[in-house]
Amino acid sequence: MPISSFLGLQTSLRGLLAQQRSLDVAAHNIANANTVGYTRQEASLGAADPLHTGSGALQNGSGAYLGQGVDVTAYRRIRDSFLDLQVRAQTMALNDATTAAESLDRVQSAVNEPSDTGINSLLTKFYDAWNDLAAHPESAGSREAVNKAAATLADAFKTLATDIGNATTDAQNEFTALTGSTGPIQAAATSIAKLNKAIDNAIDAGQSPNDLLDQRDQVLDELSQYGNVSVTPQANGRIQVMLGNQSVVDDTIVDWPASLPSTFAAGGGQLGALQTLTTTTLPGYLAALDQVANTLATDVNAAYGSTFFGGTTALTLGTGIPAASSIAAGTGAAGSNDIALAVQSLRDSSAAGQQYAAFVRQVGSDADNALNAQTVAQAAVDSAEDRRQNISGVSLDEEMANMLRFQRGYQASARAMSSIDDMLDTLISRAGRVGL
Amino acid sequence: MRITSGMSQRHVLSDLRRVQERLAAAQDQVSSGKRVEKPSDDPLAAERATRLRADLGSTAAYRTSVDDSTSWLDATDSALDSLTQIVQRVRELTVQANNAATSTAGRQSIQAEIDQLTEQAKSTLNGAYDGRYLFSGTATNQPPYTAATGDAYQGDTSAVVRQIGPGVSVQVNVTADDVLGTVTWLQSGDLSQIDAGLDNIVAKRSQIGATTNRVTAAGQRLDDLGDITTKLLSNTEDADLPQALIDLSSQQTALQSALRGGATLIQQSLMDFLQ
Numbered sequence: 001m002p003i004s005s006f007l008g009l010q011t012s013l014r015g016l017l018a019q020q021r022s023l024d025v026a027a028h029n030i031a032n033a034n035t036v037g038y039t040r041q042e043a044s045l046g047a048a049d050p051l052h053t054g055s056g057a058l059q060n061g062s063g064a065y066l067g068q069g070v071d072v073t074a075y076r077r078i079r080d081s082f083l084d085l086q087v088r089a090q091t092m093a094l095n096d097a098t099t100a101a102e103s104l105d106r107v108q109s110a111v112n113e114p115s116d117t118g119i120n121s122l123l124t125k126f127y128d129a130w131n132d133l134a135a136h137p138e139s140a141g142s143r144e145a146v147n148k149a150a151a152t153l154a155d156a157f158k159t160l161a162t163d164i165g166n167a168t169t170d171a172q173n174e175f176t177a178l179t180g181s182t183g184p185i186q187a188a189a190t191s192i193a194k195l196n197k198a199i200d201n202a203i204d205a206g207q208s209p210n211d212l213l214d215q216r217d218q219v220l221d222e223l224s225q226y227g228n229v230s231v232t233p234q235a236n237g238r239i240q241v242m243l244g245n246q247s248v249v250d251d252t253i254v255d256w257p258a259s260l261p262s263t264f265a266a267g268g269g270q271l272g273a274l275q276t277l278t279t280t281t282l283p284g285y286l287a288a289l290d291q292v293a294n295t296l297a298t299d300v301n302a303a304y305g306s307t308f309f310g311g312t313t314a315l316t317l318g319t320g321i322p323a324a325s326s327i328a329a330g331t332g333a334a335g336s337n338d339i340a341l342a343v344q345s346l347r348d349s350s351a352a353g354q355q356y357a358a359f360v361r362q363v364g365s366d367a368d369n370a371l372n373a374q375t376v377a378q379a380a381v382d383s384a385e386d387r388r389q390n391i392s393g394v395s396l397d398e399e400m401a402n403m404l405r406f407q408r409g410y411q412a413s414a415r416a417m418s419s420i421d422d423m424l425d426t427l428i429s430r431a432g433r434v435g436l
Numbered sequence: 437m438r439i440t441s442g443m444s445q446r447h448v449l450s451d452l453r454r455v456q457e458r459l460a461a462a463q464d465q466v467s468s469g470k471r472v473e474k475p476s477d478d479p480l481a482a483e484r485a486t487r488l489r490a491d492l493g494s495t496a497a498y499r500t501s502v503d504d505s506t507s508w509l510d511a512t513d514s515a516l517d518s519l520t521q522i523v524q525r526v527r528e529l530t531v532q533a534n535n536a537a538t539s540t541a542g543r544q545s546i547q548a549e550i551d552q553l554t555e556q557a558k559s560t561l562n563g564a565y566d567g568r569y570l571f572s573g574t575a576t577n578q579p580p581y582t583a584a585t586g587d588a589y590q591g592d593t594s595a596v597v598r599q600i601g602p603g604v605s606v607q608v609n610v611t612a613d614d615v616l617g618t619v620t621w622l623q624s625g626d627l628s629q630i631d632a633g634l635d636n637i638v639a640k641r642s643q644i645g646a647t648t649n650r651v652t653a654a655g656q657r658l659d660d661l662g663d664i665t666t667k668l669l670s671n672t673e674d675a676d677l678p679q680a681l682i683d684l685s686s687q688q689t690a691l692q693s694a695l696r697g698g699a700t701l702i703q704q705s706l707m708d709f710l711q
Contacts, residue, residue: 033441108475114485114673124493131497135504135598138568138577332594335568335576341599344497348602353490361483364475371476382450386443393440397706404710 003053003066005427008420011048014069015413018045021072023406026399033394037218039079040394041210046073077210083388084217088224090380092269095225097373099273100281103167104367107285110163113360119160120356122153123296127347134340137329147324154309154317157293161286161314168282175274178226181258185243188223189256192216192249196238200252203237213237223248227266244271281366288359289314296352303342304328441705448698455694459687465675466684472673481672488669495662498601502655505598508608509648511565516641519615522557523637526550526622527630534627547623554622558587561612571612580612587619600654606647610640 022043032038050065057064112118129149133142177183195216202209216239223229223243232240234251241248244266247255266272290313297309297317305328310320321327330336347353465471475482532538533546558581561571568576572591580591589612596609615637616622621629 105474105476111475113475114472114482114489120486120489121493124490124497128493128497128500131501131599135501136566136568137574330574333573333575333578333592335572335574335596336594337574337597341597341605345599345603347490347494347497353487357483357486357490360475360486361479364477364479364482367474367476368479378450382446385446389440389443389446390438393438393442395438395440397441398438400706400710 003051003057005424007051007066007068008423009417011067011069012413012417012420014048014071015416016410018043018070018072019406019410019413023403023410025075026402026406029394030396030399033396033399037214037221038394039077039210039214039217039392042076042078043072044074044076045070047071075208075210077208077213079217079392080388083384083391084220086384087381087388088221088229090377090384091221091224092228092272094374094377094381095270096268096273097370097377099270100277101367101370101374103171103273103277104281104363104370106167107164107282108363108367110160110167111360111363119153119156119292120353120360122149122156123353123356124347125149126153127344130340130344133327133329134337134344137337137340138334140325143327143329144324146327147319147321150309150319154311154319157289157314157317161289164282164286164289165315168278168286171274171277171282175271175278178271178274179260185223185226185248186254186256188219189241189248189254191219192223192239192241193252193254195219196249197252199237209237225269227269227271285359285363286314288355288362292352292355292359293317295350295355299346299350299352300343303346304339305331308343444701448694448701451694452691452698455687455691459684459691462680462684462687465680466677469675469677470673471675485669485673488665488672492662492665492669494602495658495665498599499655499658499662501598502600502651502658505600505606505608505651506648506655508565508570508596508598509644509651511563512570512608512610513641513644513648515560515563515570516610516615516637516644518560519557520634520637520641522553522560523622523630523634526553526557527627527634529553530625530627530630533625550623554619557616557622558612558619561616570609571615573609573611573613581619589613589616600651601658604654606651608647608651610644615640 022045025041025043029040048068048071051068052065053063055061055063057066113120115121126146126149129142129146133139133146136142179185195212199209199212199216202212220229220231220241223241227243230242232242234240238251240250243256244264246257246260246264249255266275293314294312297312300308307320308327309317311317329340330338332338464473472478472481472485529546529550533543538546562579562581563570564579569579569591570576571580572578574594574596575591576596578590580589581587582590591611591613593611593613595607597605598608599605617633617636621633624630
């Protein structure tokens with residue numbers, strides 16, 4: 001079988017086109033150098049299908065395969081899905097720790113210890129007032145001071161309990177806002193379902209939807225800050241996505257419900273942290289504070305001999321006496337101070353102070369743990385993100401070098417084409433003009 | 437490793453953030469002078485500081501009690517001092533009256549003076565400190581003797597108690613009843629009764645003196661305890677200033693080098709060298 005004279009032109013054209021496509025991809029990479037979630041792409045070049053010449057092409061009479069240049073075999077997306085899993089796991093841990101740290105930092109600011117204005121020093125001032133009353137059992141002013149110190153102390157308990165209650169409510173509201181029908185998870189679910197469909201269509205049409213895959217991975221990255229994201233591949237590039245134990249998207253159907261079942265567990269992330277805060281940590285603080293208030297009220301009332309503090313929780317603690325003047329300093333005459341002495345010596349004997357100090361330590365160590373976890377998770381996210389960028393990130397220097405390479409390749413293909421053109425020119429214009 | 441442009445920028449940013457966090461922490465320590473500002477800075481130290489502050493408050497309160505007790509005891513002692521002088525004068529007059537050489541007129545004037553001195557003794561014990569009657573037991577709003585009730589003691593026999601330490605109580609008062617009793621012995625002319633009464637007053641005075649010593653010693657102990665607790669509290673929550681200042685300046689240097697390094701790193705690219 002004869003070989004066409006124009007074969008070389010076609011081969012050069014393929015070279016031109018392939019270099020041009022590669023240059024296009026480099027331009028696409030450069031354009032997206034700062035796009036979040038973008039994966040660098042590459043035009044994979046492969047030798048074009050060779051031309052099989054029938055027998056007789058070679059001297060020994062056998063046939064041969066003649067190279068026909070280059071083709072773009074695929075537009076590759078350079079990504080390691082294992083690194084995606086790492087980034088998502090660390091993002092989840094980071095958001096878990098950050099959410100806990102923010103809420104606990106708020107609680108410990110409300111606790112305001114060690115200081116001269118926290119409950120600890122108000123407790124000291126309360127006992128000081130009783131001590132003053134013990135020294136001046138006849139004094140109306142000292143009674144007034146005891147009453148005021150008791151009210152201030154009770155208010156401080158109430159304020160702190162309210163602050164912790166507000167932190168709980170805020171965490172609950174945040175959880176509802178995130179998981180609700182107008183929240184980011186619902187939006188992510190909708191866009192994953194849409195992307196599943198678009199990717200399905202593209203793959204059906206034999207295309208590689210690189211940028212759609214990037215978008216979907218980006219949505220999954222964002223989703224992983226809320227909880228434990230698990231992805232199950234389905235047919236034709238579609239995926240099923242779970243957040244904790246709740247399905248988010250299955251195929252092209254949004255599974256995320258308008259109201260979550262009570263069994264929902266996010267398994268970490270911002271939602272997991274909010275769940276832990278609202279169900280365990282913050283109620284635990286409130287219970288610890290209630291215990292301090294209860295111990296204080298019980299001990300003071302026992303020493304006082306009747307009701308001095310009404311209420312047995314931090315929120316309900318208040319003086320149970322009608323007026324400052326009715327505070328009893330002693331059981332005997334005007335100068336007797338046995339009651340005042342008994343109450344003031346609670347500063348050494350009551351467990352309330354110790355319980356409060358332990359409560360402060362608990363809040364502090366929880367906040368400290370969350371802050372440390374945040375630092376560790378931040379470093380882990382950075383390093384996982386580094387490894388992913390190491391594979392998938394756009395390096396401008398590399399793209400510049402590639403551009404040079406493809407430009408030179410294009411020039412060389414063009415030169416090959418013009419040299420074939422010259423050759424054909426010789427054949428077409430000059431053949432048959434021997435001797436002219 | 438492939439270093440992409442996004443990576444180096446992120447590295448520079450996260451390094452800067454870390455250095456700035458440490459710098460802010462060092463600045464906080466230097467400006468507040470506190471190592472533990474929030475419980476999370478050091479949870480154990482925060483707990484200890486909370487307890488130490490309560491201890492410090494307790495020490496200060498007992499110290500106030502000590503001062504108050506001391507004033508009460510001093511006032512009592514000075515009243516008893518006056519009383520001793522009065523009774524001694526009564527004794528001298530009684531001796532004089534018992535002398536056979538003393539005339540009837542002389543005895544009458546002595547009797548008048550002793551009556552005066554008896555009233556003076558009662559009014560000495562009616563003395564008040566800080567608006568309170570010192571010798572009425574816990575009936576501190578009630579003078580021990582009134583004109584209307586004559587020699588009858590009007591107070592009660594209860595002890596006035598001050599707490600000068602955890603579980604340490606002292607009685608700071610003596611009652612007029614303990615000191616003067618029925619009062620009539622002053623006018624009895626019976627030297628042995630007067631001597632017995634004088635001995636009793638001196639005994640009560642030395643009892644007050646012993647209590648004063650005990651209270652003063654307790655005060656000194658409380659001062660020492662306060663000093664130690666303050667030092668402990670300072671060790672627990674105060675910043676080590678030289679250390680904090682060195683930290684601060686080394687973090688400042690670190691920030692400057694991070695900024696300078698970042699600036700050079702971000703500028704460079706192959707584009708600067710390709711034509």
